[in-house]
Amino acid sequence: MSLADRRVGVAVDFSACSKEALRWTVNNVVRDGDHLILVNVLKEGQYEGGETQLWEASGSPLIPLSELPDPSIQRKYGIKPDPETLDIVNDLAKQKEVVIVLKVLYGDAREKLLEAVDHIPLSCIIIGNRGLGKIKRVLLGSVSNYVVNNASCPVTVVKLSQEG
Template sequence: MAESEVQERRIVVAVDEGEESMYALSWCLKNVVSQVSKDTIILLYAKPISSVYPSVDGTGYMFSSDIIASMENYRRNLADCVMEKANNLCKDLPNIKVETRAQNGDPRDVICDVVEKINADLLVMGTHGYGLIKRAFLGSVSNHCAQNVKCPVLIVKKPKSVGNSSVCK
């Protein structure tokens, strides 16, 4: 009998500063990724575009260049912190390759675009578990992605019994 082929999947895991995405990543690593697989985990962080508006009189931005630079620095540091935390969860997996990607844009668009471009085999996401009203105003990234990507989507809901804290402070 021939030895079965080892799986080589490309699994995108969307991560952000919320604990829900780190829970989804750890759940994926325990329940989806096999010790004998040659999976590639792509940790994807979508950096929302900052909202800086020009002033009404056209003389420049509402914020000074120092404030804008500080906001950009914060966004960069937040992305680095999220990726470091996610990488630490993956570090002890022997056969798994881990790639990181941080891209600017609306998370719905960034996630769907990356999944399509790399021809992912699976998308794993956490969910914030917003109720109907909040979801109507904010939109649901996981819902949008589940409806628009061509690969299977695994949405992992964090149990309420697991503590709530942000990943990066």
């Protein structure tokens, strides 16, 4: 894969820490010619039947940035992108020659993020970290920790700054 074919993945769940990771990626990683792939993993119970069952195994097709604000697309894939996330990527699209798409996966975030790394495939992946306390991390298992230890590409973990 040449540098011109870089596929930069960012795990997004439209939370404060995923927006922080996205902002960091835009400011520090993304260059002209890159593909920015937003990877959104929905857990069981966050989506109901309908067409999402078609995508359960392989995930959604790559959804172009231009289609993300469309309510029918949001319903079809069970996504709820927030205005701030859309602003970040729309601003990037105006500033740099970057292809921006969203991939929706359904299931366990740890497994699905690794799948995205291998199947898209991603050159690197950036993940926000909520900074769970030690006890919660032991009980829940940190998604970022799992991906760092198991991904076949470089992983960057961006911590949510305390100001936000």
